[in-house]
Amino acid sequence: GQQVQQSPASLVLQEGENAELQCNFSTSLNSMQWFYQRPGGSLVSLFYNPSGTKHSGRLTSTTVIKERRSSLHISSSQTTDSGTYLCALERSTGNYKYVFGAGTRLKVIA
Amino acid sequence: EAAVTQSPRSKVAVTGGKVTLSCHQTNNHDYMYWYRQDTGHGLRLIHYSYVADSTEKGDIPDGYKASRPSQENFSLILELASLSQTAVYFCASSDTLINTEVFFGKGTRLTVV
Numbered sequence: 001g002q003q004v005q006q007s008p009a010s011l012v013l014q015e016g017e018n019a020e021l022q023c024n025f026s027t028s029l030n031s032m033q034w035f036y037q038r039p040g041g042s043l044v045s046l047f048y049n050p051s052g053t054k055h056s057g058r059l060t061s062t063t064v065i066k067e068r069r070s071s072l073h074i075s076s077s078q079t080t081d082s083g084t085y086l087c088a089l090e091r092s093t094g095n096y097k098y099v100f101g102a103g104t105r106l107k108v109i110a
Numbered sequence: 111e112a113a114v115t116q117s118p119r120s121k122v123a124v125t126g127g128k129v130t131l132s133c134h135q136t137n138n139h140d141y142m143y144w145y146r147q148d149t150g151h152g153l154r155l156i157h158y159s160y161v162a163d164s165t166e167k168g169d170i171p172d173g174y175k176a177s178r179p180s181q182e183n184f185s186l187i188l189e190l191a192s193l194s195q196t197a198v199y200f201c202a203s204s205d206t207l208i209n210t211e212v213f214f215g216k217g218t219r220l221t222v223v
Contacts, residue, residue, distance in 0.1 A: 035214075045212075048210075098155070100152030
């Protein structure tokens, strides 16, 4: 089954609104990473977040390893935030690395 | 900043033909990966490598081969391209396997016709 569940699958915001994206894991993990994928397709790393809370500008990532979840908060959204947000889990078992969720497609309208 | 460069950035291939996607990293990382992404989906691991001249299978290795001739270079080879292999392919690298950030290339859009 799916090891990484992202919610919501899609989201439309009015510019200025906040958003909370969720990532839940069905397996134990060492760490996780949040990525932003531009409409053109390239991946940008937002946070490498093994645990706790990290901030970067209007973005905040919180990972709770024991509860197998992570969230990405976007405050005061802008149209340029539109795109797909992917979370990836680094498993604590097995011999290969990141497993990705299907992503949250965000559209911010002016 | 870590750098992973993929080539070509896009390619159209004929069914049954051979395709080679190349990846070069200047990060001095031991680990390199190939992922594929299908429209509207997350990324899935095809092959990875942790040392030159050695590759390992990921989640979806069927129909793909990989080659790691040096620490810096990692290729993905489709010996007999099929329509189902139309996708965007991403290469990535990391310093270690555990508790480390992964850096991605910009992707290669492959269309098999």
